[in-house]
Amino acid sequence: MAAPEGPAASPGGAGRAPGAGARSLEEHLAVVLEGAGPLPARRLPLLEALDLVLAEDVVAVEPLPRFDGSSMDGYAVLAPDVAGAGEGSPAVLDVVGDVPAGAADVPRLRPGAAVRVMTGAPVPVAEDPAATADVAVVQVEWTDAAQTGPPPERVAVRRPVAAGRNVRRAGEDVAAGERVLRPGERLSPRHLGLLASLGRADVLVHPRPRVLVLSTGSEVVEPGEPLGPGQIHDSNSTALVAACREAGALARRVRAVEDDPARLLAVLRSELATADLVLTTGGVSAGAYEVVKEALAADGAVEFVRVAMQPGGPQGAGWLVDGAGRPVRVLTLPGNPVSAYVSFEAFVRPLLRVVLGEEQLGRPVVEAVVERGWTSVAGKRQLYRVRLERGEDGVARVGAIGGPGSHLVADLVTATALAVVPEDVVAVEPGTTLTCMLLGRGGQPSAPGGPASPSATTL
Ligand SMILES: Nc1nc2c(c(=O)[nH]1)N[C@H]1C(S)=C(S)[C@@H](COP(=O)(O)OP(=O)(O)OC[C@H]3O[C@@H](n4cnc5c(N)ncnc54)[C@H](O)[C@@H]3O)O[C@H]1N2
Numbered sequence: 001m002a003a004p005e006g007p008a009a010s011p012g013g014a015g016r017a018p019g020a021g022a023r024s025l026e027e028h029l030a031v032v033l034e035g036a037g038p039l040p041a042r043r044l045p046l047l048e049a050l051d052l053v054l055a056e057d058v059v060a061v062e063p064l065p066r067f068d069g070s071s072m073d074g075y076a077v078l079a080p081d082v083a084g085a086g087e088g089s090p091a092v093l094d095v096v097g098d099v100p101a102g103a104a105d106v107p108r109l110r111p112g113a114a115v116r117v118m119t120g121a122p123v124p125v126a127e128d129p130a131a132t133a134d135v136a137v138v139q140v141e142w143t144d145a146a147q148t149g150p151p152p153e154r155v156a157v158r159r160p161v162a163a164g165r166n167v168r169r170a171g172e173d174v175a176a177g178e179r180v181l182r183p184g185e186r187l188s189p190r191h192l193g194l195l196a197s198l199g200r201a202d203v204l205v206h207p208r209p210r211v212l213v214l215s216t217g218s219e220v221v222e223p224g225e226p227l228g229p230g231q232i233h234d235s236n237s238t239a240l241v242a243a244c245r246e247a248g249a250l251a252r253r254v255r256a257v258e259d260d261p262a263r264l265l266a267v268l269r270s271e272l273a274t275a276d277l278v279l280t281t282g283g284v285s286a287g288a289y290e291v292v293k294e295a296l297a298a299d300g301a302v303e304f305v306r307v308a309m310q311p312g313g314p315q316g317a318g319w320l321v322d323g324a325g326r327p328v329r330v331l332t333l334p335g336n337p338v339s340a341y342v343s344f345e346a347f348v349r350p351l352l353r354v355v356l357g358e359e360q361l362g363r364p365v366v367e368a369v370v371e372r373g374w375t376s377v378a379g380k381r382q383l384y385r386v387r388l389e390r391g392e393d394g395v396a397r398v399g400a401i402g403g404p405g406s407h408l409v410a411d412l413v414t415a416t417a418l419a420v421v422p423e424d425v426v427a428v429e430p431g432t433t434l435t436c437m438l439l440g441r442g443g444q445p446s447a448p449g450g451p452a453s454p455s456a457t458t459l
């Protein structure tokens with residue numbers, strides 16, 4: 001297990017130059033993303049497809065609107081019949097029909113006649129095909145008719161209307177045969193509404209990946225259960241499942257597995273069939289009981305490395321194989337809670353975004369000026385917890401939150417961004433400008449002074 005850790009401890013491990021022989025963050029990210037792509041497209045019910053990326057051309061079979069319909073409650077008339085109408089000289093017409101929305105039986109309009117229509121109802125066509133373009137709807141307020149009750153026998157129209165007024169034309173929104181959506185579009189509630197309007201009950205999308213999260217460590221106990229001496233509650237699996245779900249995955253956790261490689265392999269074997277990605281935490285550093293390393297390093301399919309970053313140095317990436325011979329990607333994250341979370345941001349979230357078909361992999365970032373400085377480690381990219389605020393002058397400023405310890409979970413909650421400190425910086429001085437990854441939902445920090453404006457740059 002891990003050696004005692006604190007601000008004074010070398011995160012690179014005793015006796016080695018920080019970062020020596022380590023991979024850069026970008027190199028490890030490239031390994032994590034190697035061969036990754038959207039999952040094979042699946043047809044899902046519309047409401048399960050929210051936020052997913054479309055994998056088909058959507059072509060309208062029928063036009064939208066499907067028929068010429070009224071946009072007002074009122075009376076369908078022939079415009080020339082009411083051309084001279086005025087307050088003192090209404091045009092009086094025979095009411096020859098009543099058409100609520102959904103009606104199939106719509107009378108034809110002859111000169112001198114009107115048909116009561118409701119919003120969304122089909123409008124009548126003219127008896128004389130040459131006069132069809134003259135059909136218009138006079139809203140009920142412009143007549144002497146009551147707004148409720150049965151239709152009158154005759155209606156007095158007090159204003160003229162232009163031909164076609166208040167008529168929604170068939171196909172004016174979408175023509176039959178028109179391609180309305182293309183593969184690659186992310187389905188918003190508006191997209192789903194359009195699909196439903198077109199009569200679609202399901203849609204072909206790249207589905208959400210199924211992520212299995214598993215903590216390891218004999219000291220790790222299920223939240224809600226009492227702790228014995230030296231034990232702690234498992235926070236990593238909850239935080240990571242939530243982070244995966246927030247990123248769009250279908251994530252679940254199982255109870256933490258003790259430091260027993262055989263038991264870990266057994267649990268993995270029994271759970272793999274329903275996972276597209278496995279995340280483990282703990283058991284990957286330099287101690288005597290590194291269960292994940294011991295269980296997974298043997299056949300070489302999972303590579304354990306040090307990444308020149310802090311926190312999150314010890315990492316592993318590779319493949320497991322389920323009972324049906326299907327390869328399942330596995331990322332083994334370090335056990336310290338802050339390290340596990342920062343590893344999620346650096347590697348897992350970009351991977352999930354690739355799998356979900358997203359193009360922007362990194363968090364939105366802003367450039368911010370350091371107010372209270374901190375130290376970093378030579379040769380390591382530091383992703384430091386900071387609180388980002390935007391002053392009245394519009395300048396984004398950041399200050400360090402708490403200490404550098406990777407166990408400080410309450411400070412992690414206070415942070416709104418991760419400041420990216422380059423490898424060659426050992427002292428982050430006030431006044432320095434740093435790129436900061438925004439951690440809030442949609443990347444917006446909950447900072448006073450209004451949200452920062454994210455730039456398009458990625459980590
Ligand atoms: N001799 C060395 N010791 C350590 C090194 C090193 O290079 N040489 N690296 C340190 C760094 S950096 C990290 S990060 C950790 C990573 O260690 P492991 O991945 O093996 O994780 P554990 O030892 O199992 O746990 C570390 C720490 O986190 C706590 N923990 C573990 N799992 C959970 C969980 N699910 N929820 C909450 N907390 C958890 C655990 O009790 C330990 O305190 O290694 C350093 N050591």
Ligand code: MOO
Nearest residue numbers: 311312313339406
């Ligand atoms: O510094 Mo470790 O890398 O705490 O994650």
